[in-house]
Amino acid sequence: MSEVEIxxxxxxxxxxxxxxxxxxxVDFLREDLGLTGTHIGCEHGICGACTILVGGxxxxxxxxxxxxxxxxxxxxxxxxxxxxxxxxxxxxAFHQHHALQCGFCTPGMLIAATDFLxxxxxxxxxxxxxxxxxxxxxxxxxxxxxxxxxxAAAAAPAAKT
Amino acid sequence: xxxxxxxxxxxxLLRREDERLLKGQGAFVADFVLPGMLHAAFLRSPVxxxxxxxxxxxxxxAAPGVAFVMSGVELARRVPPVPxxxxxxxxxxxxxxQHSFRNPRQPLLAHDxxxxxxxxVAVVVADSRYAAEDAAELIRLDLEPLAPxxxxxxxLRPGAPIxxxxxxxxxxxxxxxxxxxxxxxxxxxxxxxxxRFYTHRYSAVPMECRGVAASFDPRTQTMTIWSATxxxxxxxxxxxxxxGLPESRVRALAxxxxxxxxxxGHVYPEDLxxxxxxxEIGRPVRWxxxxxxxxLAATHSRDQLHDVAVGFDGEGRxxxxxxxxxxDCGAWNPIGAGIAYNTAVHLPGxxxxxxxxxxxxxxxxxxxxNSAYRGAGRxxxxxxxxxxxxxxxxxxxxxxxEVRRRNMVATAEMPYSVGLAYRDGEPIVYDSGDYPAALExxxxxxxxxxxxxxxxxxxxxxxxxxxLGIAAYVEGTGVGPFEGATVRIDPSGKIYxxxxxxxxxxxxxxxxxxxxxxEWSVVPDDVVLSLADTAAIxxxxxxxxxxTTVCLSAALHHASRRLKDxxxxxxxxxxxxxxxxxxxxxGGVGIAGVPGGELSLKRLAAAAKPGWDNGxxxxxxxxxxxxxxxxxxxxxxxxxxxVAVVEVDRGLGHVRLEDYAIAHDCGTVVNPLLVEGQVxxxxxxxxxxxxxxxxxxxxxxxxxxxxxxxxxxxTATDVxxxxxxxxxxxxxxxxxxxxxxxxxxxxxxxxAIANAVCDALGVEINETPxxxxxxxxxxxxx
Numbered sequence: 047m048s049e050v051e052i053x054x055x056x057x058x059x060x061x062x063x064x065x066x067x068x069x070x071x072v073d074f075l076r077e078d079l080g081l082t083g084t085h086i087g088c089e090h091g092i093c094g095a096c097t098i099l100v101g102g103x104x105x106x107x108x109x110x111x112x113x114x115x116x117x118x119x120x121x122x123x124x125x126x127x128x129x130x131x132x133x134x135x136x137x138x139a140f141h142q143h144h145a146l147q148c149g150f151c152t153p154g155m156l157i158a159a160t161d162f163l164x165x166x167x168x169x170x171x172x173x174x175x176x177x178x179x180x181x182x183x184x185x186x187x188x189x190x191x192x193x194x195x196x197x198a199a200a201a202a203p204a205a206k207t
Numbered sequence: 208x209x210x211x212x213x214x215x216x217x218x219x220l221l222r223r224e225d226e227r228l229l230k231g232q233g234a235f236v237a238d239f240v241l242p243g244m245l246h247a248a249f250l251r252s253p254v255x256x257x258x259x260x261x262x263x264x265x266x267x268x269a270a271p272g273v274a275f276v277m278s279g280v281e282l283a284r285r286v287p288p289v290p291x292x293x294x295x296x297x298x299x300x301x302x303x304x305q306h307s308f309r310n311p312r313q314p315l316l317a318h319d320x321x322x323x324x325x326x327x328v329a330v331v332v333a334d335s336r337y338a339a340e341d342a343a344e345l346i347r348l349d350l351e352p353l354a355p356x357x358x359x360x361x362x363l364r365p366g367a368p369i370x371x372x373x374x375x376x377x378x379x380x381x382x383x384x385x386x387x388x389x390x391x392x393x394x395x396x397x398x399x400x401x402x403r404f405y406t407h408r409y410s411a412v413p414m415e416c417r418g419v420a421a422s423f424d425p426r427t428q429t430m431t432i433w434s435a436t437x438x439x440x441x442x443x444x445x446x447x448x449x450x451g452l453p454e455s456r457v458r459a460l461a462x463x464x465x466x467x468x469x470x471x472g473h474v475y476p477e478d479l480x481x482x483x484x485x486x487e488i489g490r491p492v493r494w495x496x497x498x499x500x501x502x503l504a505a506t507h508s509r510d511q512l513h514d515v516a517v518g519f520d521g522e523g524r525x526x527x528x529x530x531x532x533x534x535d536c537g538a539w540n541p542i543g544a545g546i547a548y549n550t551a552v553h554l555p556g557x558x559x560x561x562x563x564x565x566x567x568x569x570x571x572x573x574x575x576x577n578s579a580y581r582g583a584g585r586x587x588x589x590x591x592x593x594x595x596x597x598x599x600x601x602x603x604x605x606x607x608x609e610v611r612r613r614n615m616v617a618t619a620e621m622p623y624s625v626g627l628a629y630r631d632g633e634p635i636v637y638d639s640g641d642y643p644a645a646l647e648x649x650x651x652x653x654x655x656x657x658x659x660x661x662x663x664x665x666x667x668x669x670x671x672x673x674x675l676g677i678a679a680y681v682e683g684t685g686v687g688p689f690e691g692a693t694v695r696i697d698p699s700g701k702i703y704x705x706x707x708x709x710x711x712x713x714x715x716x717x718x719x720x721x722x723x724x725x726e727w728s729v730v731p732d733d734v735v736l737s738l739a740d741t742a743a744i745x746x747x748x749x750x751x752x753x754x755t756t757v758c759l760s761a762a763l764h765h766a767s768r769r770l771k772d773x774x775x776x777x778x779x780x781x782x783x784x785x786x787x788x789x790x791x792x793x794g795g796v797g798i799a800g801v802p803g804g805e806l807s808l809k810r811l812a813a814a815a816k817p818g819w820d821n822g823x824x825x826x827x828x829x830x831x832x833x834x835x836x837x838x839x840x841x842x843x844x845x846x847x848x849x850v851a852v853v854e855v856d857r858g859l860g861h862v863r864l865e866d867y868a869i870a871h872d873c874g875t876v877v878n879p880l881l882v883e884g885q886v887x888x889x890x891x892x893x894x895x896x897x898x899x900x901x902x903x904x905x906x907x908x909x910x911x912x913x914x915x916x917x918x919x920x921x922t923a924t925d926v927x928x929x930x931x932x933x934x935x936x937x938x939x940x941x942x943x944x945x946x947x948x949x950x951x952x953x954x955x956x957x958x959a960i961a962n963a964v965c966d967a968l969g970v971e972i973n974e975t976p977x978x979x980x981x982x983x984x985x986x987x988x989x
Contacts, residue, residue, distance in 0.1 A: 083231015
């Protein structure tokens with residue numbers, strides 16, 4: 047099968063690669079770019095483990111072909127921590143609140159929460175539950191994730207209006 | 208923090224595992240690449256039951272990128288089926304429990320018949336997963352259709368289609384246990400009821416599917432297998448058998464594992480086949496299960512049909528209890544009697560039942576194989592017993608809580624001898640606990656029963672249906688036969704622990720660092736661990752059955768005790784005192800009562816080294832390392848009472864969990880934060896089982912819930928904030944006093960939620976899942 051060239055930005059860095067037009071974006075990220083932090087849990091858009099930011103908005107990278115990301119600006123879990131490797135406030139809150147066990151859903155959960163807090167910086171607990179219901183976690187029972195997102199929201203500086 | 212007085216056990220230490228996982232730097236089996244690695248895909252059965260006439264691989268072999276193709280027909284000539292050794296029960300059990308088992312041995316690929324939809328029949332290995340899947344589609348199966356049998360009762364009737372023809376029956380296991388005289392007790396009881404209870408088929412469904420990679424080194428004739436498994440030493444043993452290699456030439460290890468919950472707790476045919484292929488082809492091979500395959504072919508669980516007869520008096524006291532149940536094990540029975548026997552002996556729960564009998568029949572059907580999943584037979588037992596208790600309460604016009612109070616083992620009766628034998632063959636003795644206190648505290652945590660009944664009445668006046676349901680259970684945890692620990696003083700002075708325990712998110716790197724920090728008077732950062740790697744310790748059992756904290760904490764304690772003797776001998780030699788004068792403190796050894804002057808563990812490790820100028824006294828051998836394989840005397844008994852408060856929308860059939868509280872006891876708590884995480888996670892899965900998750904098959908044996916759009920896992924909106932009350936009854940059976948906690952949360956929710964829905968609606972629901980369509984179709988009670 048013929049290959050196409052893809053250029054895109056991931057976590058602020060430019061990348062170029064070649065792949066079949068049918069290759070899923072998540073497979074391209076993991077196999078061609080070596081960014082294995084984004085996980086595959088179902089390949090049919092339900093579990094949310096593969097959630098990344100595409101142009102600043104959460105998207106399921108298992109429901110996109112890599113070619114659809116041509117020229118796009120992506121953020122994956124590898125792009126969340128600070129330059130020096132220090133956890134960002136949301137990651138720190140997940141650690142403090144024991145909001146992960148096996149850690150398999152965590153990359154998708156962190157990205158989904160990042161997107162959610164951007165659109166709703168001062169959410170109620172019910173809104174957090176609703177906002178994160180697009181990512182499945184099988185370990186935690188969710189409460190600690192809700193606590194972590196709530197704490198991260200409370201600690202964030204008030205949004206400028 | 209340092210010194211003997213500081214205790215790390217009991218603290219909510221944050222996890223050492225988190226940072227890599229939060230940064231996307233975890234290493235799951237899907238995340239690494241071996242040079243030259245090939246990718247496997249399976250052709251799986253499209254039908255539930257058929258005889259294989261031929262498998263045509265020609266087109267697949269010619270497809271682009273394909274390196275190797277093989278069907279079960281060819282494979283069967285090369286390798287034996289999965290051995291039976293995963294089923295072993297001790298002679299103490301087999302000689303005292305009346306039983307009969309005829310277990311079919313599963314081939315690595317189907318070769319004579321197809322026995323369930325999703326059973327692997329051929330494998331393709333190619334340079335990418337995409338190419339392998341393309342080629343697998345080109346394989347042609349020539350099949351002779353056979354009538355499927357999907358219902359376990361139908362499977363046991365004469366004339367049913369037979370799955371495993373060598374047996375001439377679909378009954379592949381049965382046993383019976385009894386104490387007292389149950390028939391006489393039932394006949395004489397003032398009141399009796401008989402009911403059928405059904406716990407449906409659902410399972411672990413971890414977010415990471417299965418995965419296995421293997422690489423064979425021809426120079427050393429060594430096979431390395433990386434598997435998302437809970438049992439690395441089992442995998443090594445079975446792979447060594449299949450490959451004809453000494454166990455020392457097989458290394459099995461698990462990397463980060465994305466949840467297991469029992470579903471990765473035994474060796475699968477795919478684990479062994481991928482290793483076989485890596486040697487056969489001469490290149491590393493990896494297979495990553497996709498979600499559709501997972502739902503079709505990773506083992507399912509539960510699926511038990513219970514016929515219960517219970518005799519009781521007018522005061523609600525149980526006089527006799529008999530349960531004849533069928534376990535639908537699907538096409539194969541990878542772990543034998545374990546689950547059904549767990550069910551049988553956990554039926555009495557926290558109650559005193561003078562006359563008791565349970566009989567099990569294990570039926571094979573054309574569905575996915577059934578194995579252990581979080582609770583492993585106990586949720587089914589709790590559902591039967593706890594629904595029965597609520598029905599007794601209704602018969603006697605008593606509060607369900609009161610019937611539980613009247614039947615519970617009293618605190619003063621502990622330790623309590625049940626009069627049955629556990630799976631390890633030992634007599635069941637509840638070792639410690641206060642069951643009535645757990646009941647009261649769980650009720651108090653939802654605001655008390657009286658307060659709820661007021662609220663329920665008021666709500667009813669507004670046309671709203673609130674209900675409260677209780678479910679209690681006891682759970683044998685920390686089962687043998689053993690777990691191993693190697694404890695070593697590293698040359699750096701750090702404490703090194705190796706074990707075959709294999710974590711999948713429990714936080715073992717944190718809790719065993721806490722336990723060892725206390726053992727050695729060091730800080731947790733001075734502990735390094737090697738888990739889930741057969742290269743690190745000669746033998747191990749693995750992380751299943753709520754056993755790792757119990758068995759490994761005891762093993763590392765005894766290994767440490769022996770090692771300390773040696774450390775003290777060497778320190779005494781260097782300090783010119785007696786070993787009895789010494790104590791561990793500040794990360795070293797000092798003279799008791801004399802501050803300062805400690806010898807660091809690093810210094811002592813150097814003194815213990817073999818070679819010139821060592822600091823050992825005469826007669827003390829070199830090295831600071833001890834291994835203990837701890838064999839528990841028997842299980843220790845965790846328990847809990849769960850209370851669910853629900854509001855049911857009659858029109859929509861929707862059950863909303865308004866409140867959920869648990870009073871539980873797992874003895875000494877090593878890390879409260881992590882224990883609560885285990886309990887909450889278990890409850891979430893129990894809620895899924897009660898209300899959402901279901902492996903539904905049609906009459907032809909086709910799975911109707913083969914995607915996560917159909918098999919519904921609980922989301923953040925489905926699980927309430929759960930209140931947890933800790934009781935602390937240390938176990939007398941291990942040094943730390945711990946009891947297992949991994950599974951318990953998942954045991955009670957189906958029973959508690961069903962009881963709550965019955966309480967809300969005044970109806971009788973005796974099967975799970977409690978689905979909206981079931982509730983919406985119920986006749987109105989009043």
